[in-house]
Amino acid sequence: MVVAGLGVSGTAAARALARRGEHVVVLESADGERQRAAAADLASLGVEVRFGEQDELPEGASLVVVSPGWRPDHPLAAAAHRAGVEVIGEVELAWRLRDDARGAPWLAITGTNGKTTAVRMLTAMLTAAGHRAAAVGNVGDPIVTAVTREGAAREGVAGEGAAEPYDVLAVELSSFQLHWSKSLAPLAAVVLNVAPDHIDWHGSFEEYAAAKARIYPGAQTVIYNADDEGSAALAAPYGRRVGFTLGVPRPGQLGVVEDLLVDRAFTADPVHEAAELAGLADVRPFAPHNVANALAAAALARAYGVPPEAVRRGLAEFVPDPHRIAHVATVGAVDYVDDSKATNPHAAAASLAAYRSIVWIAGGLLKGAEVDDLVRQAAPRLRGAVLLGADRERVREALARHAPDVPVVDVPGQETGIMDRVVTEAAALASPGDTVLLAPAGASLDMFTSYGARGEAFAAAVRRLAQR
Structure with a gap:
């Protein structure tokens, strides 16, 4: 068997x-210290690793397992x-290796944004409901690691399992992972939302959406997300459907009534009965798209049989990951918020919708996505914009078309140290009561090693600003 990629x-x-007991050949194009160490580790199991560009199929291959980043048009x-x-x-x-009779069921999540949250x-x-669960x-x-450990634990194999x-298992799936999947059958699954992303990888929005489906x-x-046209369309062909909405839920949905998250899908009588799950105040950090994430998670949990009180406890115990609408500091009555994880226009739109008066820090790698709709919708909230990164000119052009009165500062250069200037320029545009929001709408790899590194650079620059 062939494994493509040594990640x-x-x-x-x-x-x-x-x-x-399979004979495994791993093909890896990169030949660095990390790859050599991994190869040495695998050699003890009899795995052969071949380095260099590999476009030809090894002789005798019966199956190829590709890593998520391998494009569909790769020569191999x-x-x-x-x-x-x-x-x-x-x-x-991983799905094929699990024990069909005894393996842990999967609760699967995908979507353009909000998956990890x-x-x-x-x-x-x-x-919170007392179940032994893992996010994988x-x-x-990796899911195959969790399945292997889980199976070993059931068999009582010493040293191999949990x-x-x-x-x-709570399973987060990207469009890359789903593209190479064929027979998954989770207990319950959700597509949080669908918006253009990774078009450069999939080739078109239609192929991207098909992968999510x-x-x-x-x-x-x-x-499915009843408020998201793409999610609703992908779910439409199926029978046992449960929706979630930020509005008042109909029978068969979860939603919001006044300041409560409620369930009208998994109760004994969804037509006449609703179960209170949590309050809006239990959702942290609070923003409309995060409420949608909480409702989606609650729907999956309820599908597994989690009682309402455990939904509330789970939300109370949930600790948000960094760089997701994270408040960094308040300087001169201006809030500074790090949402570096907003790496596409859809995520940036959700972030911008959470604040009323914004100085927007945007730019990066747009990955083929358009930003006109994003800028058009956000325009009434914008008090200024500071642009950085490789595709900042495309954002500037959209601002000129749809928000011509918004002052824009362009910060050229690719060095990571320019974040101090970015924050200084944003501070100059902001007035008391405004929010300076890093929601770039683009990926970070043109300037930073990750969106996390971009967010850390922003937060450090804000802290330096506060000390002046």
Whole structure:
């Protein structure tokens, strides 16, 4: 069997297959210290690692397991298709390796934005209900690692598994992972939202949406965002559907009534009965899109049988990940908020909608996405904009078209140290009561190693501003 890529998921897949007695060849284009160390570790299991560009299928290959980042048009994938060799991803491999009769059920989450927040909220709810749960997939451990440990725990294999088998897995799935998946059948699944993203990888928005849709066919319960046209459309063909909405829920939905999150889907009589799950004050950090994340997580938890009181406890115990609408400081009656995780226009739109008067810090790699709709919707809230990164000119052009009266400062350069100037320029545009919001609408890799590094640079610059 062939594993393409020696990253986290590829290494986990190779290890799992080797421990099942398969002859495994790993293909890795990069030849660095980390890759060599991983290869040495796998060699003890009999895994062969071949370094360098690998466009040809190794002789005798019966299956190719690709890492999520491998594009559909990669020559190796094309060679496998020509040879009639199946190509799957690590997620699909994990599903096939699980014990159908005794394996922990999956509660699966995908969407353009909010996946990690929702999966961590879900895990907190499951844990609050007393279940042994883990967040896996695009967050936490690779799924194949969790499945391997969980199976070993059930078999009592010393040193191989968790102390006890998992009851349930909260699974975050990216469009890349879903593209290479075929037979997933989670207990319940949700598409949080659908908006253009990763068009450069998938080739078109239609292909991106089709990848997201792969989460639904095998799901026992299909959960969708009734306020999101894309999510609702993907769920429409299926029977057992549960919606969630920021409005008052109809029977078969979860939603908001005054200041409460309520369930009219998983009660004994959804037509006449609603279950109170939590209050809006229990959602942290509070923002409309985070309420939607909480409702999606609650729907998945309720599908698994979690009682209402555990939903509330889970939200109370949930700790948000960094760089997601995180308040950094208040300087001169101006709030500074880090939402560096807003790496696409859809995420930035949700972030901008949470504040009334904004100096917006934007730019980065747009990955083929358009920003006109984002700027048009946000224009009434904008008091100024500071632009950085590779695609800042496209953001500036959209601002000129849809918010011509908003003052814009362009900060050129690719060095990470320019964040001090970015924050200084934003502070000069802000008035008391405004929010300076880092919600870039683009990826960070043009200037930073990650969105986290971008957020840390922003927060450090804000702290330096406060000390002046």
